[in-house]
Amino acid sequence: MKFSLVFVAVLLCLSLVRTQAKCTYIEEYCGTSASGVVVHWKWVNEAEGLIEWTFNNTGSSDASVILNRGATYNGAPLVPPYVFAAAYFPAYLYDGLAQYFYGKPVPLRNYQADYDLPIGMLKVDDDFWTVFVFTLAPGQVFKMEEGGYIYEGSNIFPYCQNVDDISYEGSEVFTVEYDAATQCTEFDSTQPCPPKKFDVGSAWYSIKKGLVNSTNFWPSAGDKFYLNVCAEEMPYRKAERANIASVDRQQLLVINQQVRSAVRRAQVSSDKRVKRVL
């Protein structure tokens, strides 16, 4: 009797372990912003290291959030948390994965899963960083895939530090400098990269003090973002297909006339949605 109970218990454990191993589509909780944007992730394809993030605005107003996450390997930290897009944003720009947007943020559109996601400038203390800006209307759900959750042949796992609200503060022209080797060719050596220094019109955002202290990860160590005070005389790029609130359209029309596009527009194919962490 005792023996069979133990046996049953062992069998149960085995089947639980098995079930768990097969449960690759269970959603894992990541975090919730103060405004109520809840983020989960799940595997889409473990062998390819592909996950899907789900953003769900359970709050009662539009919210813009950032995702601050890293990765663990064998249960130990591997990639320190940094804000999604801070690494490889120059590659994303030329891949057609991301684009700076000028003007107030408006809720993401579904097609943005297949086209460019908004990146913007996040001001942390006295520095600016480039980050993905996820803006969702109340009740809106937005999903995106991210690849690269493989390291030395094994899966690595997202480690969520936080999902934080950010506030739109205005739109300016910024000068961006970055290291092409680490921020672009490391991501995709076959694609052309933006000039190592370029000007761009972008929305910028503030965040509550202490939530994020930096978004520096080794590929972005050489990044510099600064306000371009000679904006009127400088060429810069505006976001095509821009996510522009109507209040800024007039301003944008004026700006459009000065625009000289320095950035190649890329056709987006579905595999380009896949982003690498490492």
Ligand SMILES: *[C@@H]1O[C@H](CO)[C@@H](O)[C@H](O)[C@H]1NC(C)=O
């Ligand atoms: C989003 O959150 C709401 C409220 O908690 C919930 O009812 C809904 O099922 C969630 N949707 C998804 C896709 O997670």
Ligand SMILES: *[C@@H]1O[C@H](CO)[C@@H](O)[C@H](O)[C@H]1NC(C)=O
């Ligand atoms: C940022 O720095 C402050 C002060 O040192 C600290 O209390 C806070 O936990 C840090 N935040 C993060 C996300 O590391």
